[in-house]
Each structure stands twice: as C-alpha cells, then as structure tokens.
Amino acid sequence: MQPCGTFHTSHRSSLSVIGTRLQWGLLVVGLVLAFLMPQLLSPSWLAWLSISCIILISVTGLSLLTGYCGQISLGQTGFMAVGAYATALLSCNLGFPFWVCIPLVMVISAVIGMVVGLPSLRIKGFYLALATIAFHFIVVYLIYHIPILGGASGHTVAIPSLFGLDIITGTTQYYFILVCTIIAIFFAKNIARSKTGRAFVAIRDNDIAAEIMGINLVHYKLLAFTLSAVYGGLAGSLLGYYYTVVNPEMFPFMEAIWQLGMLIIGGTGSIMGAIYGVFLLRMAGELITRLSPAIGALFPAIAATAYAGSYPLIYGLIIVLFLLLEPRGVNHLWNRFKAFYRAWPFREIAS
C-alpha cells in the first residue's frame, strides 16, 4: 500500500515495492546504516546482529513456505543443520573455498528440501507439521550417528577467505553475512510478488481451489519447500562459517519452534514480518542474557538455571501473548498505524 498521492503511470511501476522518494531515501539510509554498524556497535552487539541476520535468512525462507504458501513447517532448523554440516564437510574434508561451498550447499539443501516436501503433496496441517518434526529429529539422529560428521563433539569448518583476506574477525564476518542477508531478502521479496508468490498465496488460501484454477500443486509446493530449504541451508552454512565449528547442540528442536514463533510475531504473510519478528525476539533474548545475572542475584534460588530457564519461558510467553492479543503480528500493527497517520485527521481513507 502506498501513501496518498502516489500515482502509478505504468503497470511496471504499480508493481514496485518502493513508491515514493521518501521510501527510497529511507532504504538508502537504512542500507548505509547497516554497513556502518561495525563502527557504531560494540563487538558483542555486532555478534548479536550477525547471528540475528543469519536467523533472519532462515526465517525468510520459512516465511516463503509457511507465510506465503501455508505449508506449516517445523523443519527449518533441520535444514540449517544440513547446510552447516554440508559446509563443514565440503570446506574441511574436500577443501572447497566458500564461493564454491555456498552454492553447492544451496544445491544440496534444495535436493533435500524437495524430498522433505514430498509429504506435503498428500498431507496438510498438523500432519505436515509432524512430518517436518520427524525430519528434524532424523537429521539430528544422523548427525550423532554418522561417524564422519563427528557426532557430539562436532566438526570444524574451514575459515573462508576472499582474495587472501580471512573472514574471521567480527567486522568482516558481519559484512559477509550482511551481504548474503540483503541478497536473500531481495530475492525473497521478488519471489513473493511474482507469479510464483501469487501461486503460493492461492495455495495457502485454498489449495483445492488453486488446483482447479490451474496451479500445479506438485510444482509449487515442492518449490516452496525447496526455497525454504535453500534459505535454511544458506543460514546454516553462514552459521558454520561464523562459529568455525558445527555441533548438534546448535540445532535444538526449540529453535524451530522459536523461528516459527518469530514469523508469527512479525506477521505471517510478509517478508517485512520476518524482519520484525526476528529482531523483536532476538532483542528479548539479548535482554534476558544481559539481565540474567541480575535476576540470579535477586532470586538466588533460581540463580543457577536463571538463564537456561528464562530463555524458553520468555520466548514462549511473548509468542503466546502475541497470538492472543495480535495474531496478525507486528506487521499488522504497523499497517494499522500507517493507515491511521495517512488518513489523519480523518478516521480512514474512503475508497
């Protein structure tokens, strides 16, 4: 939705995401700020931002699958694990540089995503969610039990290097992740407003009706799963490069629940929703991390597990509160606010 007074003079411009010069300005300022973050933030906050961007990539993929296509998936963490371990094996055991590894990992994740998507052709709703949960646990089981993957002690990942510069410091890693995130979100936004995105939304709304109208369910459902797997694999790969080691503890099942929660909190059917949700929940998590010593001091009885316990508790509480009070998420709240101030002093824009 564009503000009042935005006129489109061609079909092409009516499809655009950015409508006014103010929006272009905000986008440019935002990108410049994003690139200036290492100068503005302390190293720990920069680390938080890097990991948040990685999770943002994964949740963007989940947004395409669950938000736009309506296939409920709790396997995103499984795709991240696949991406991370594939990166570990390709970069360490086979010695590929990162600009070969990452595309290969995306291809591998795409294939696995297609396989995981096969159940979606037969089952929906709860049943599909359970199938993706089963996928997640099978992946974790395989990680523990295939000897070459290193089991519980994990596997190292080679440090990526670009033209001889090792991407190992916080700043260089942040730029690496930021570039990938911007490209990923750009692609996701464009997929969402293309014919594929419209097909996804039709399938979400009523897949039998969509099939009758001529949308090939097999093609688009598998495409949705493949895309979310590619995004998940990319996120996992970046996570592996960030920590230079991968182990199964990095991919707990709770993470899948929280990523779906982040999507819901932000707003299910939009790419911006993923951004809002990820940063909201990650900010809450960072606050818990910083405040848990203080909470431990206040309540000595729970000091030992104050951090480990409050994390899932607060995350779950935020998710539940959002679902009860504003199920359409922050995106909807923001849209309501925009509608309010665009129409002010009138109550609404008469159509």
Next chain:
Amino acid sequence: MTELVNLVLSGIMVGSIYSLIGLSVVVVYKASKVYNFAAGGLVMVGAYVCWTLLVPLQFPLWTSFIITFAVMGALGFIIYRLCMGPLVGQPLLSQIVITLGLVSIISGAVQLIWPPQYQSYPAFLPSYLLNLPGGVTISTLLLCCFGISITLWAMVWAFFKFTGTGLSLRALAEDAQIARAAGVKVHNMLSVNWLLATVICAVSGILLGIIMSISPILDVIGLKAFPVVILGGLESIPGVMVAGIIIGVVEKLAAGYLDPFIPGGGLQEIVPFIVLLIILMVKPYGLFGLRRIERI
C-alpha cells in the same frame, strides 16, 4: 526365542505408557481438533508436581496423588481458558503455534522451578522380576504400570462412549456450531476436556516417574506421542492404545535386534519417527482414524 518374548512383553508394557500420553492428545483432538503439542511438557509437570509432594514435602501417597490430579486439572482448565479458548475459531497455524509456545513456556518454567538433577520417586509399587515358565521374565513394576494404563484407558473410553459429557464432546468435534445450537455449552465442555487431558498427563507423568528418573528434559518423551497418535488415528481412543503398544514393541525389537548393526546404537529414539514418516505417507489418517473428505 525367550529374548523375543521378553522384548515383546516389555514393549507392550512401555508402549501402554506412550498410549497414555497419546490418549491425552487424542482426548483434546477429539473434542476440538487442536493438536496438543504441550502433552510432553504437561507430563513432565505432572511428574515433577507429584515428586515435589512425595519427596521434599513428604506427603502421604494417596494425598499427593489427589493433590497432583487437582493441580494438573486446574492447570489444564487455566490453559484452556487463557490460551486455547480465545483461539477457537482462528486459523490452524495460530492454534499450532500457541501450543508450541506453551511447550516453550512449560520447558522454561520447569527448568526454573526445579533443580536440574535427575530425581527419582520413592518405591511404592512391588518391583521384582517375575519368572514365568519358558525363561520369560517380567518386571512387576512394568506390569503394574501396564495395568494402571489399561484401566485408565478403559475408563476414558467408557466416558466418551457412555456418559452425557462424552457425548457432548463428540458432538463438539463433529460441528461446534450445531452442537452449540443443540445445547452443548462449548466453553464449559472444552474446559472439562482439557482438564481430563491434563489429568491423564499427570497419571502418565507419575507412571514415568515410577519407571525412570525424572529430569527437566523429560518432555522429549512427549515426542514419542506423535507416532502413537498418528498410527492410531487422531480421533480414535481404541486406536491410541493399539498404536502405543505397536510402537513400544517395534521400538524394543529394533533396539534389541538392529542396534548392534548401527554405529552408536540408539535406534530407540529414531524408530518411532521413521514409523511416523511411513505412516504419514502410506495411511495418514492412521489405523482407526476417520478420513476427512475436504470439499471447497
């Protein structure tokens, strides 16, 4: 041969406890078509509440059971009124994610409230090995738990089939609006439903506490409930007991016979999920489930 019989018997008995956890999920699904992902967490809370009453607070046995059931029933009632009731007409994704949010809350709360060490229950059931002819041994502890599970399952089955409240709940599952028009008080019935489900979780928690020691990661056992209810059929109470026993037996047989061939073993955790995937692809509505025909 005796090892096979031993494995099958112990599988049947452990499987009956999985059926109880699955039963609480089926009870909630039967009336409201909401899949209760928080079943595992509620089992853990039930186990911990009873342990707290038995060990640190030293309450007598039956008193702690009654108090546990009361507390868990109240918890189920509160969960329905606060979380699930407001979301009755909402899209499926919201209902799934709110139960997942409950999983997260319960997991965090249990980790905060109770210490992370493994705790065990005081022994109050006879626990020795019965030696049957043919070299077969049965643990009387497991046998008692099996008996309790079957009894509770039979009571719930009878409740749904013969009582007025059970009938109202089944009517709610068919079509909530028509049930309301016929005089069924939807919110009251669903509160009773959740109360029943959490009490079943409490019993499963106590049984699990008797068999194995409890810890704040007990809610992973709730994940075993998924294959059980899918195999049995989400609306079927006889199905959940049959499926639980099948899953228990398959688990024990796989662990007994296939474990030596897999590096690292541990097939027990993954076989239920493989069974789940096979069932979802072959017969998604399970052995006894009702097939929903979807129309535009």
